[in-house]
């Protein structure tokens with residue numbers, strides 16, 4: 001068959017999770033919590049399942065949920081968004097990203113992503129007929145955390161550039177953007193027709209007192225941005241696949257033209273429950289940074305006894321560990337070997353990059369119960 005995605009294999013998340021099951025390994029590969037959502041939220045889902053919450057939701061999303069999202073955005077990012085014209089509930093962030101890309105990218109357009117880049121971006125761009133341009137995040141002596149090479153970004157923008165996809169807090173490196181970074185980006189795109197797609201699924205998982213710099217917050221960037229988030233990461237419910245897109249009216253309008261044909265509407269009882277829960281429990285996401293910061297600190301303290309080297313993540317629930325002190329082996333085969341031999345599954349970073357990075361790094365998910373983290377770190381320390 002004449003495939004539309006010749007380079008698309010099975011995602012590394014499925015590969016590593018299957019290997020973890022086969023070898024009964026501790027699965028720190030795929031990014032999902034080992035704990036349940038709040039019981040109050042589960043009770044609300046049950047309530048709506050039993051009380052007429054089971055028919056099609058409106059195409060844009062359940063009104064009470066869109067209202068809760070708009071209130072949260074206003075409280076956290078200081079912008080009043082119209083739930084009817086600027087908020088759309090989608091089938092997980094994945095659908096939001098896909099629909100935004102299909103809405104904006106025409107055949108021949110260029111789309112810039114930063115490597116390591118989340119693996120759904122490029123196939124979505126390819127399906128829209130676009131070309132993905134990869135710019136590696138860099139590490140320098142002055143700035144040892146991964147960051148954007150702004151000069152290279154500036155030089156990469158041309159008349160074909162249609163969209164830049166950014167993802168901060170960043171999966172897999174755990175780095176975040178500062179307010180000054182957003183200003184630099186605004187300077188770069190000011191006189192262009194480039195749109196922005198900001199994947200902010202880890203918006204509530206930012207550490208050490210830093211504030212998440214949502215594109216919604218920034219007056220100039222907001223005008224050209226689709227901002228995508230996911231309830232899966234925020235409410236420990238990745239399997240529900242419910243997310244949302246916040247964008248100015250003209251962009252939301254185009255987004256919805258695609259969204260309605262991709263999924264039309266998202267699972268109803270869960271939308272009702274989330275809307276209700278957000279209105280009753282706004283402090284849930286306020287507590288997330290401290291909750292995950294403690295897990296990051298625990299995991300980092302445990303692996304500090306090992307031969308891995310690392311800089312603690314600034315956000316997300318992922319920690320990168322550099323194994324160059326241990327072996328020269330490539331990261332895909334080393335990740336598989338660790339799964340088979342010591343029973344700890346991780347994600348190799350090179351699969352998120354167009355060009356294999358020189359450094360040797362694996363990504364570990366610390367959204368896990370403490371006993372799993374202790375056991376996994378103990379095994380890593382024996383290497």
Ligand SMILES: Cc1ncc(COP(=O)(O)O)c(C=O)c1O
Nearest residue numbers: 031092093094118171230232243
């Ligand atoms: C950066 C990033 N974007 C998007 C997604 C997809 O989110 P969802 O499960 O809501 O589709 C993930 C999930 O791991 C992610 O890490």
